[in-house]
Amino acid sequence: MFKTCQRYLPFVLLFILFIFLYQQLSAPATTLHNSLVGRKVPAFVVQDLQTKTDSWTHHELKNRLTLLNIWATWCTSCVHEHAQLLRLAEDYHVPIYGLNYKDDADKARMFLKEHGNPYQRIGVDAAGEIAIDFGVYALPETFVIDANGYIIYHHIGALTQDVMQTVFIPLIKNNL
């Protein structure tokens, strides 16, 4: 019995190794995982889009649940999600901060005048440096930040009705 086991042991080991290798290779490797979730918001100082002269920092994103939305007027998905942001600000009174990414500031101000402004404050990231500190690679992206300034959720892509109902509204209700 022992000898039989010994004879087939290499086959069994090889089979197990192939299973592990198959699992590793079939894992979704192309997914970019933002590890900033669970960490403090990266430090930044930005010029305010509306006042043009003031600047504000990451310290604003504290003491209550806040959202940081990274957007631009040239980004079609950002335009599509705008109504959801307005709804979120009006119905749930969540302070939403914006980071206007590599955009024409005049166009951005005009866009908000025409479509409504859901943001408490908007920072100008003309060079895209702050977005890199947040690990942004596709607009729009939204970060949910808790009262202690920790990122608790990161969403890549437009905020659709479905995303709002299944993710954002429960998250906001649980953390307000």
Place this chain on the structure above:
Amino acid sequence: MNKIIFSLLLIAWCLPLTIFAGKDLYVFADAKLTHRFAHLTQNIRCVVCQNQNLADSNAPVANDLRAKIYQLILKDYSDAEIENFLVERYGKFILLKPQFDKTTYLLWLFPLFACGALACLILRLSR
């Protein structure tokens, strides 16, 4: 006369290309830093064109990442610190050469295990 016109046209055609090439140049005072920058950008994946490295990618975000790496090198960050900075933000997938850790050890050690198991098998069958 035709040769002169042809030469002028050729220069005029090449000029915008040289301007474009110069736009993306990151200059260091030390050749070692230039080498580190080249090595890092060749071993970091472009997050948009995922089969390309940062050095070869023309995506705007790749340019931003190159600029960030340039700044971090000037701030005296080590290669490991720069890689960690990027992994924290974009995940381990951003590294073209996977690190040896608890999630990748099997992938690295598989050839060794497989060779060992095959050697045992051959020995057993040859007896």
